[in-house]
Amino acid sequence: MWRPHSCGAAVAGMVVALLLQAIPAAAQSPVRTPPSAAAAAAAGDATRGEQLYQSRCGACHSLDANRVGPRHRNVFGRRVAAVPDFHYSAALRKRTFTWDAATLDRWLENPGALVPGTTMGFRVSSAQDRADIIAYLRDHSAPSSP
Amino acid sequence: MSVVGKDLQMRRQLVRGSATVLTAAGITALLGARGAALAQKRTGNAGQDVGVLNAAIALEHEGIAAYTIAAGSGLLQPAVVKIGVTFRGHHQRHRDELIKVVTALGGKPAAAKSDAEYATALNAAALKNQTDVLRLALKLERGAANAYLGLIPSLATADRHQLVARMAGDEAFHAAILGNALGDPIPTDGLMFGA
Incomplete structure (x- = not known):
């Protein structure tokens, strides 16, 4: 349990834990050959994508609730700016494309390049990370989605 | 200046x-x-930045509401409430700084929703104990740190880059405190925020 008035002990504990964890982490790190960017993009890992979604997208988005951004369940195959009870930017309301793997990839890479004037500024620079997040979103969309 | x-x-x-x-x-x-x-x-691209910074204001509104809801939930120990109220003050400072910039750029700052709307969106009814509240706060703070780091490339000027980077630092500080309170292990790899 957290004891707010024992910061010194907590910091000391953190340092000890760091030292104890550093050695086995270094010794046990597997050697992995990274897949090519194209292969990685084609085969996103939805499990890793869920972790990325929670940590990168979760400040503003949820699957089932409109927050800073619209809800994401069934985003695949959905027309842009089509969640009925979410207030989109004028820039997005003017567009007519449908969300699929390709449009989501371009959106996550640079939203302002795909839709100038959008209020979403968050970018995911790694193609693998984008592929994983997209795989997660596909898993939470209707099976018939593209 | x-x-x-x-x-x-x-x-x-x-x-x-x-x-x-x-x-x-x-x-x-x-x-x-x-x-x-x-x-x-x-x-700088003032129009684009107004939209992006307004999304950040909306994020801060939600964070402020989350700490208000948590403080009034009756689920937290008094010492934890005190720290949460301090964190809420940090988010209020972020909100105010962002509002100043958006206003200076000629934009209209995003308005806050009601606490009840935020409670629904965050599924606050599902929170049953202090650990649940801290886990939600950690998720929001970690996400906020990542959000600020991830939008830096979309902002046009170095001043705005620096402002949101400073706020990302605050969010990371909050996340570290909350992670420690929950007994989460220290991440083994560096560069634990942003990408």
Whole structure:
């Protein structure tokens, strides 16, 4: 349990834990050959994508609730700016494309390049990370989605 | 000069520019496309940044509401409430700084929703104990740190980059405290925020 008035002990504990964890982490790190960017993009890992979604997208988005951004369940195959009870930017309301793997990839890479004037500024620079997040979103969309 | 001061100065320069010879069209005529690009780089893409920073204001509104809801939930120990209220104050400072910049750029700052709306969106009814509350707070703070780092490339000026980077630092600080309170292990790898 957290004891707010024992910061010194907590910091000391953190340092000890760091030292104890550093050695086995270094010794046990597997050697992995990274897949090519194209292969990685084609085969996103939805499990890793869920972790990325929670940590990168979760400040503003949820699957089932409109927050800073619209809800994401069934985003695949959905027309842009089509969640009925979410207030989109004028820039997005003017567009007519449908969300699929390709449009989501371009959106996550640079939203302002795909839709100038959008209020979403968050970018995911790694193609693998984008592929994983997209795989997660596909898993939470209707099976018939593209 | 502060971020707001520079943005105010930039805005005044933009307003004055409409009545002088050196309009964007004039620059283009004199220096060609490169001159216009340089002028754009100097002033920043104010319209785009207003939208992005307004999304950040909306994020801060939600964070402030989350701590208010948590403080009134009856689920937290008094010492934890005190720390949560302090964190809420940090988010209020973020909100206020962002509002200053958006206003200076000629934008209308995003308005807050009601706490009841935030409670619904965050599924606050599902929170049953202090650990649940801390886990939600950690998720929001970690997400906020990542959000600020991830939008830096979309902002046009170094002053705005620095402002949101400073706020990302605050969010990471909050996340570290909350992670420690929950007994989460320290991440083994560096570069634990952003990408």
